[in-house]
Amino acid sequence: MTIHNIEIAAKFNQIADLLEIQGENPFRIRAYRNAARELESLPQEITDMIQQGVDLTTLPTIGDDLAKKIEVMVKTGEIPYLKKLETQVPLVLSELLKVEGLGPKRVKTLFQKLNVQNADDLRKVIESGKLRTIKGFGEKLEQKISAGMLHVQEYSKRTRLSDAFPIVESFIKYFKKLKEVKQVECAGSFRRRRETVGDLDILISSNQAEKIITHFVNYEEVDEILSQGDTRSSVRLHSGIQVDLRVVDEASYGAALLYFTGSKAHNIAIRKMAVKMRLKINEYGIYRGEEQLAGKTEKDVYKQIGLAYIEPEMREDRGEIVLAQKNELPKLITLNDIKGDLHCHTTASDGDASIEQMVEKAQALNYEYIALTEHSKSLTIAHGLDEKRLLQQLELIDKLNAKLKKFVILKSMEVDILEDGTLDLSEDVLKQLDLTVCAVHSKFNLSERKQTERILRAMDNPYFNIFAHPTGRLINKRQPYAIDLDKIMQAAKERGCVLELNAQPERMELDDVHCLQAKNRGVKIVISTDSHSTSQLDNMKFGVFQARRGWLEAKDVINTHSLKELQRLLKRD
DNA sequence: GCCGTTTTCGGCCCGACTGTTTTCAGTCG
Numbered sequence: 279m280t281i282h283n284i285e286i287a288a289k290f291n292q293i294a295d296l297l298e299i300q301g302e303n304p305f306r307i308r309a310y311r312n313a314a315r316e317l318e319s320l321p322q323e324i325t326d327m328i329q330q331g332v333d334l335t336t337l338p339t340i341g342d343d344l345a346k347k348i349e350v351m352v353k354t355g356e357i358p359y360l361k362k363l364e365t366q367v368p369l370v371l372s373e374l375l376k377v378e379g380l381g382p383k384r385v386k387t388l389f390q391k392l393n394v395q396n397a398d399d400l401r402k403v404i405e406s407g408k409l410r411t412i413k414g415f416g417e418k419l420e421q422k423i424s425a426g427m428l429h430v431q432e433y434s435k436r437t438r439l440s441d442a443f444p445i446v447e448s449f450i451k452y453f454k455k456l457k458e459v460k461q462v463e464c465a466g467s468f469r470r471r472r473e474t475v476g477d478l479d480i481l482i483s484s485n486q487a488e489k490i491i492t493h494f495v496n497y498e499e500v501d502e503i504l505s506q507g508d509t510r511s512s513v514r515l516h517s518g519i520q521v522d523l524r525v526v527d528e529a530s531y532g533a534a535l536l537y538f539t540g541s542k543a544h545n546i547a548i549r550k551m552a553v554k555m556r557l558k559i560n561e562y563g564i565y566r567g568e569e570q571l572a573g574k575t576e577k578d579v580y581k582q583i584g585l586a587y588i589e590p591e592m593r594e595d596r597g598e599i600v601l602a603q604k605n606e607l608p609k610l611i612t613l614n615d616i617k618g619d620l621h622c623h624t625t626a627s628d629g630d631a632s633i634e635q636m637v638e639k640a641q642a643l644n645y646e647y648i649a650l651t652e653h654s655k656s657l658t659i660a661h662g663l664d665e666k667r668l669l670q671q672l673e674l675i676d677k678l679n680a681k682l683k684k685f686v687i688l689k690s691m692e693v694d695i696l697e698d699g700t701l702d703l704s705e706d707v708l709k710q711l712d713l714t715v716c717a718v719h720s721k722f723n724l725s726e727r728k729q730t731e732r733i734l735r736a737m738d739n740p741y742f743n744i745f746a747h748p749t750g751r752l753i754n755k756r757q758p759y760a761i762d763l764d765k766i767m768q769a770a771k772e773r774g775c776v777l778e779l780n781a782q783p784e785r786m787e788l789d790d791v792h793c794l795q796a797k798n799r800g801v802k803i804v805i806s807t808d809s810h811s812t813s814q815l816d817n818m819k820f821g822v823f824q825a826r827r828g829w830l831e832a833k834d835v836i837n838t839h840s841l842k843e844l845q846r847l848l849k850r851d
Numbered sequence: 852g853c854c855g856t857t858t859t860c861g862g863c864c865c866g867a868c869t870g871t872t873t874t875c876a877g878t879c880g
Binding site for chain 1: 852853854856862863864865866867868869870871872876877878879880
């Protein structure tokens with residue numbers, strides 16, 4: 279049995295929930311949550327680390343006690359301490375914590391006074407009017423809890439970054455019309471470009487907070503006003519997304535932006551640094567006693583604690599602060615660095631646009647090259663090309679290339695990796711291609727060992743260049759297939775293969791942690807849109823966002839290079 | 852429960868809004 283990091287993290291979070299309901303020491307609770315977060319973003323599996331004899335207490339947030347609990351969990355699949363807690367407080371109570379308006383204190387009260395253990399119990403005590411008999415539970419709170427229960431599922435779902443974009447853009451536009459607005463930005467995980475966002479955090483600088491708040495709650499897409507104060511307000515939009523607004527003075531804008539961009543872990547880390555220097559950071563600025571030392575820009579605030587400016591995408595407390603101290607932060611890749619797209623389809627297989635249309639759009643994006651990567655014959659549903667049709671396309675590409683100036687169409691194909699690890703094209707044809715983009719399109723449910731072996735065998739083929747769709751996941755829809763990416767990366771490094779970061783917003787395979795892992799291993803990445811239409815070529819930005827979250831620089835990504843250099847990088851030994 | 856360039860004990864990030872109080876606890880970000 280393999281215990282994954284996220285499973286241990288989940289157990290730690292459950293322990294934290296139960297301790298919270300019991301009213302335990304908040305710092306002890308935080309210790310469990312910190313450890314859970316650490317485990318979630320750990321690039322290596324704990325199980326492997328234990329096998330390699332790594333001392334877990336060398337990890338931040340993990341001490342002697344938690345290290346022991348992790349080891350027991352890995353060995354037995356359970357944490358006895360959690361079992362013990364469950365005999366005192368039913369675990370299902372943690373579900374109630376997800377209801378808006380209910381926190382640990384209220385859940386405990388409901389459990390003790392009315393024996394409420396789950397949503398059903400809660401509904402019953404509301405209907406019978408018993409809830410209101412409890413001290414501290416009034417009419418308004420009852421309404422809030424009732425509404426909250428209806429939406430637990432719906433609102434806990436995170437929105438894909440690409441879906442949040444148009445919502446944010448119209449919000450920003452709406453606020454820019456107001457002359458009282460000096461600066462406006464969407465902070466939070468949106469600004470950190472996480473692949474999904476929970477709610478949206480809009481920050482505005484203005485000296486007319488009241489007017490801004492009124493403008494905010496009157497926005498036409500607002501369905502419900504959740505709170506409305508002097509400087510902050512929250513609403514729920516018709517789309518179900520919650521939006522939080524905060525208004526500050528210009529003198530505090532940078533500090534507030536820093537605070538509302540997060541992540542929470544990053545904020546806590548820099549505030550701790552400030553405390554050590556006898557300073558205090560809050561959303562209004564950085565202070566020595568009453569005196570504000572900085573606050574107008576984020577850069578000023580970082581500078582006061584001896585840090586270089588850290589890009590939002592890196593603010594996850596994954597080691598970026600140490601690098602900022604040493605002034606050794608990576609120079610993150612930007613959209614401007616991209617010189618071409620190496621994964622696109624045309625009408626020849628399952629795309630919507632012709633070759634000419636795709637080329638025209640790629641040229642408009644100032645690209646120097648594009649690779650046409652139709653599906654191969656096994657993928658009949660996508661009208662995959664057999665050898666004969668592919669050869670016809672190659673001829674056509676030659677003709678078009680002869681006419682093009684300062685732009686090259688690369689001959690390629692999205693080759694299916696069959697179940698036995700062979701490629702879905704004969705060597706005769708493979709050798710006529712400039713590069714191959716190889717991917718799994720069937721048999722997703724093989725065991726991790728078999729799936730990994732399948733890919734490794736495919737990589738042994740000297741014509742294998744890019745491993746596309748490396749996890750097969752669809753955000754909010756399909757889990758990644760079981761695969762040992764660590765082994766794959768090792769093999770890619772040895773064989774000179776490249777891993778694809780697929781920029782389709784619903785895919786985003788690899789994730790940020792994978793990117794960082796690849797970078798550390800020296801494995802090259804290609805960011806590709808997998809476009810099936812001309813407009814999808816614009817999805818490149820989402821791939822770049824993800825790459826930035828994974829600390830990638832232009833040099834780590836092969837399609838930032840000129841054609842000549844690209845060809846050198848693709849060459850296998 | 853973790854952690855250490857003032858500490859192996861005593862700290863642990865910080866503030867706004869709501870509802871139900873009648874001066875503040877609870878929740879949230």
